[in-house]
Amino acid sequence: MLLVTQSDPVIQQQLSRGLADVAERFARELESDLPCVNDLVRHIESYRGKMLRPTLVLATALALRPRQEQTSPAHHVLATVVEMIHMATLVHDDILDEADLRRRGATVNALHGNEAAVMLGDYLISHAYHLCSSANLPGAKAITAATNAVCEGELLQLANRENWQLDEATYFEIIGRKTASLCGVCCSQAAVLLGENSRVTKALDNFGRKLGIAFQIIDDVLDLTGDETTVGKTLGRDLDKGKLTLPVIRALADVKVADRARLLEALSKADAATMRRLVRRSGEVDSARRTAGQLIAEAKGELIAVVGGSPARALLLDMADAVLQREY
Amino acid sequence: MLLVTQSDPVIQQQLSRGLADVAERFARELESDLPCVNDLVRHIESYRGKMLRPTLVLATALALRPRQEQTSPAHHVLATVVEMIHMATLVHDDILDEADLRRRGATVNALHGNEAAVMLGDYLISHAYHLCSSANLPGAKAITAATNAVCEGELLQLANRENWQLDEATYFEIIGRKTASLCGVCCSQAAVLLGENSRVTKALDNFGRKLGIAFQIIDDVLDLTGDETTVGKTLGRDLDKGKLTLPVIRALADVKVADRARLLEALSKADAATMRRLVRRSGEVDSARRTAGQLIAEAKGELIAVVGGSPARALLLDMADAVLQREY
Secondary structure (H helix, E strand, C coil), X not given: CCCCCCCCHHHHHHHHHHHHHHHHHHHHHHCCCCHHHHHHHHHHHCCXXXXXXXXXXXXXXXXXXXXXXXXXXXXXXXXXXXXXXXXXXXXXXXXXXXXXXXXXXXXXXXXXXXXXXXXXXXXXXXXXXXXXXXXXXXXXXXXHHHHHHHHHHHHHHHHCCCCCCCCXXXXXXXXXXXXXXXXXXXXXXXXXXXXXXXXHHHHXXXXXXXXXHHHHHHHHHHHHHCCHHHHCCCCCHXXXXXXXXXXXXXXXXXXXXXXXXXXXXXXXXXXXXXXXXXXXXXXXXHHHHHHHHHHHHXXXXXXXXXXXXXXXXXXXXHHHHHHHHCCC | CCCCCCCCHHHHHXXXXXHHHHHXXXXXXXXXXXXXXXXXXXXXXXXXXXXXXXXXXXXXXXXXXXXXCCCXXXXXXXHHHHHHHHHHXXXXXXXXXXXXXXXXXCCCCCCCCHHHHHHHHHHHHHHHHHHHHHCCCXXXXXXXXXXXXXXHHHHHHHHCCCCCCCCHHHXXXXXXXXXXXXXXXXXXXXXXXXXXXXXXXXXXXXXXXXXXXXXXXXXXXXXXXXXXXXXXXXXXXXXXXXXXXXXXXXXHHHCXXXXXXHHHHHHHCCCHHHHHHHHHHHCHHHHHHHHHHHHHHHHHXXXXXXXXXCHHHHHHHHHHHHHHHCCC
């Protein structure tokens, strides 16, 4: 779970209870009469990480109704749906492209090949929407609009693979759709379920989106500066996939002519060590961190403008700060 | 479009008008502000074949309300949704597995690699559900239950790849989920939209399912006996993917001991010519065709039991017969 250790113990307990129910619903909804399906589902349950999105749903609900003792079943359904969608994107992101396969040689999909990964992701998506409709979740339209945007962001990113001229505006367009839209929906739909007005839901959507964008920027930074054992995943994957990240885009725009040529060469050769050295020297890692910091400040402003002070709000503010401090 | 040339010209015209509207809705719903997304969508519009599923929706509606001059917008939405889902499965079925890649060597995905195919399929699925929820389609729960089943069928099939002991019951379990469930939903939900009772919707679900299973069996048969230029796609793909089809399963169960050993060897070596020769000699191609014929007879019985005579019903019966006669 995302750094919530400093927060109020009562809130922490409410959150833990809610998240445990979400995990249970997740498993129950995905259970099949086919053992081969259950085996695959169990495998992906180990992917579960910080549960950032369900936490955003539940903490937003607690912040909006600080006197309620527990989060509602409807919020647990919403949290389960967004977690299923997020898991599906993780599974589908693992699909190997032919190009990757060639470049990476013996990489073997941890599951049972690409086709199983595709179908398992589809199974998750289908169950997410099935849960939406069987629980009559009022946010189905907003959630599917967000998933439309997620797919567009992914496709825009693929279209810009190995585009070393990618500009900052397109970069933000990509992560705005790919990462921010689902985080926005977590917070805004948590409010919609409580009957909040559009001023509140809009501000919470902005809170979630800005937090999501900052989260992605820090992900980019960690891919460049992180330590593999701490981050817990292979670094340099962005480069390997021909994805330009914010520090690299800025380094390409800013560095001296000689460095720029060397950086372009390192990128086209997928020479991670040289690329990392040049980008770090450019100072743009810090500038990307500053941008993330600015977004977090704005996100917090959006939240404070519409939600009164409470331990749950403090937890959301802590979560926002934690995005900047995380090392994994 | 599926062989409807013998049918009533008025019905044909109603159907053509309806299908044209479905094609328009399909394109409109998928339109993005991103040119890279629109390029990919245009590419898959060329995949559109017989429009079997939208035709089932519209023809069922016309058969249930023979005096209505045209199919309703709600039916067009339903037809668009099922066509999007079907297209998504086609796109995702094209994802290459590493095994295939190795076996087939230089096969290059006709799109822009596996990852684009995954995301494009996801884009189609997401838009299908978005259209469901924005149009408030009452069948969202049934449709997503069907897509859950489709994914299970695909996963069960993958789990039985190169399982040369696959039995007939499991084979029918696979295609019942993978192919039949969506065809069932087309007919039953067309009836639900008209307020029909559960006896009618259940019978129509059976009609669609049985037709879907028969369709799949004939697909299997054509993969063994068809002529590549007529069928219009690479044959022997089932063998290449380690998928046992009905005639092969029966041939393995029936053929004399010597033939069985030779057939197993041909299967494990993916020796299509020998496999096709042995299976054809076993007589099980004809037996599979008979099973499909029996299913079509049952399907027609289900339809006749709940829907009165009309040109639209005659067209549905013709469609059912056409499944057996098709050579592509």
